[in-house]
Amino acid sequence: MTSQKExxxxxxxxxxxxDAAAELVSEGGYxxxxxxxxxxxxxxxxxxxxxxxxxxxxxxxALMRDQQATMxxxxxxxxxxxxxxxLLLAMVEPTRRQWLQVGRLVGVWRAERxxxxxxxxxxxxxxxxxxxxxxxxxxxxxxxxxxxVMRAEPEIVPFxxxxxxxxxxLHAQGWVTPIDEDRLTDITVSAxxxxxxxxxxE
Amino acid sequence: MTSQKExxxxxxxxxxxxDAAAELVSEGGYxxxxxxxxxxxxxxxxxxxxxxxxxxxxxxxALMRDQQATMxxxxxxxxxxxxxxxLLLAMVEPTRRQWLQVGRLVGVWRAERxxxxxxxxxxxxxxxxxxxxxxxxxxxxxxxxxxxVMRAEPEIVPFxxxxxxxxxxLHAQGWVTPIDEDRLTDITVSAxxxxxxxxxxE
DNA sequence: ACCTGAACACCGTTCAAGT
DNA sequence: ACCTGAACACCGTTCAAGT
Numbered sequence: 247m248t249s250q251k252e253x254x255x256x257x258x259x260x261x262x263x264x265d266a267a268a269e270l271v272s273e274g275g276y277x278x279x280x281x282x283x284x285x286x287x288x289x290x291x292x293x294x295x296x297x298x299x300x301x302x303x304x305x306x307x308a309l310m311r312d313q314q315a316t317m318x319x320x321x322x323x324x325x326x327x328x329x330x331x332x333l334l335l336a337m338v339e340p341t342r343r344q345w346l347q348v349g350r351l352v353g354v355w356r357a358e359r360x361x362x363x364x365x366x367x368x369x370x371x372x373x374x375x376x377x378x379x380x381x382x383x384x385x386x387x388x389x390x391x392x393x394x395v396m397r398a399e400p401e402i403v404p405f406x407x408x409x410x411x412x413x414x415x416l417h418a419q420g421w422v423t424p425i426d427e428d429r430l431t432d433i434t435v436s437a438x439x440x441x442x443x444x445x446x447x448e
Numbered sequence: 449m450t451s452q453k454e455x456x457x458x459x460x461x462x463x464x465x466x467d468a469a470a471e472l473v474s475e476g477g478y479x480x481x482x483x484x485x486x487x488x489x490x491x492x493x494x495x496x497x498x499x500x501x502x503x504x505x506x507x508x509x510a511l512m513r514d515q516q517a518t519m520x521x522x523x524x525x526x527x528x529x530x531x532x533x534x535l536l537l538a539m540v541e542p543t544r545r546q547w548l549q550v551g552r553l554v555g556v557w558r559a560e561r562x563x564x565x566x567x568x569x570x571x572x573x574x575x576x577x578x579x580x581x582x583x584x585x586x587x588x589x590x591x592x593x594x595x596x597v598m599r600a601e602p603e604i605v606p607f608x609x610x611x612x613x614x615x616x617x618l619h620a621q622g623w624v625t626p627i628d629e630d631r632l633t634d635i636t637v638s639a640x641x642x643x644x645x646x647x648x649x650e
Numbered sequence: 651a652c653c654t655g656a657a658c659a660c661c662g663t664t665c666a667a668g669t
Numbered sequence: 670a671c672c673t674g675a676a677c678a679c680c681g682t683t684c685a686a687g688t
Contacts, residue, residue, distance in 0.1 A: 256652095281681055291654045293684080302681065409611070461671095483662055493673045495665080504662065 260298050263288045264312065267305055272347065279306075307366060313344050314377045321380040326387040333388045334410070341410045378403050462500050465490045466514065469507055474549065481508075509568060515546050516579045523582040532590040536612070543612045580605050 253261070266288040270278045281302060285292045299305045320340055324333055382403045389396045396402065455463070468490040472480045483504060487494045501507045522542055526535055584605045591598045598604065 259652095280679090282679090292682090293655070294653055296682070297652070458671095482660090484660090494663090495674070496672055498663070499671070 256298065260308070263290075263295065263298060263305065264308055267309055268312075268347075271309070303366070307370060310370070311373045313347060314373045317341075317344055317377055318380040321377075321384045324384055324388075326384070326391045328388070329392045330385065330388045330394075333384055334406070337410060345411065378407065381407060458500065462510070465492075465497065465500060465507065466510055469511055470514075470549075473511070505568070509572060512572070513575045515549060516575045519543075519546055519579055520582040523579075523586045526586055526590075528586070528589045528593045530590070531594045532587065532596075535586055535590045536608070539612055547613065580609065583609060 263284065267279060267284055270283055270287060279302075281295060282292060284305070285295050288295075295305075299308070317340065321337070324336060326333075385403065385406060386396045465486065469481060469486055472485055472489060481504075483497060484494060486507070487497050490497075497507075501510070519542065523539070526538060528535075587605065587608065588598045
């Protein structure tokens with residue numbers, strides 16, 4: 247369904263491990279995701295996990311990429327003719343779900359492994375970029391359906407993302423790299439300012 | 449300086465442990481905060497840590513309350529006559545610092561210990577509430593200095609908080625309890641909506 | 651190529667034993 | 670009351686050994 251070519255036996259095995267991992271996390275949180283529990287749930291030995299995944303971090307990273315792929319599919323399949331507000335409201339719940347399932351793990355993982363390999367970091371950035379692009383498409387097309395134009399600043403999409411995550415008690419990732427931090431700050435502060443004040447009576 | 453009465457010998461010891469813990473975290477992240485490293489850094493035995501703190505979680509919780517107390521002091525000492533925007537801009541950096549130092553640990557701790565005791569949770573909520581009240585005071589007084597009135601909805605302060613955390617790559621805590629989630633969603637979505645669209649030309 | 655489980659170096663926590 | 674460190678039950682990871 248989501249695969250391009252025939253999945254190999256190794257791919258099937260990896261899938262099996264990832265499904266077991268997702269089960270464990272949703273059942274007992276991150277602390278339930280131990281290598282031993284995972285091996286037992288996936289019906290294989292301890293050592294075999296290390297044949298299919300480099301380490302625990304790799305398992306989690308794959309889990310996270312799954313989540314992001316799901317989010318991209320969801321964004322792309324969202325109707326555009328209902329406008330921007332409908333899109334945003336529809337994304338609140340899925341965003342919350344993503345945060346609950348892997349969001350807090352990102353914090354853990356980042357905290358526990360500040361020394362990720364370069365290519366692992368690269369893969370992670372790439373997956374995040376794809377998700378941002380899907381959000382950008384959805385925002386732009388929904389705005390267009392209302393006959394409006396989305397602001398061109400590249401900070402807009404991360405701003406929306408961070409706001410959605412705020413609602414979902416989210417941990418906004420550090421992924422947001424190709425960005426003018428001052429502009430992002432400025433935009434966010436302006437939004438805060440306008441929504442904190444009562445409209446002046448004049 | 450921050451204490452009301454003469455600190456006892458036990459308080460001093462606890463202070464010593466917490467300072468050592470803060471050092472370790474700032475040096476090597478959460479993974480560097482092991483009980484053994486902490487005991488060694490604080491110059492005491494393994495077992496003694498458990499005399500002064502119930503467990504590792506208690507050490508971290510105390511660390512977090514320190515950070516929040518610092519934030520409250522900072523908010524209260526912020527000048528009011530420069531208006532709301534200045535306040536917000538001034539809070540961006542301290543907020544980021546708090547997030548870097550303990551923010552990501554909250555995620556870890558919550559993930560690793562979903563079964564916190566009731567009183568521990570209560571203490572945490574209380575500390576968070578104090579911080580929110582300080583933010584509310586600062587916002588209201590800064591708005592007043594501009595001759596404006598802050599919106600009365602209780603969702604406003606958490607909205608500001610979440611936005612600041614968004615800028616700081618922050619993990620917005622689950623503390624935001626006495627709140628209408630739909631209203632919070634609505635306000636945030638409205639903010640997003642207005643800041644995503646180019647002003648119509650008419 | 652795929653798979654096993656003992657072994658290693660850790661970890662947080664407990665507790666009998668000391669002063 | 671304050672303090673110690675061996676011991677316990679874990680953990681992620683490695684690796685010689687099997688098919």
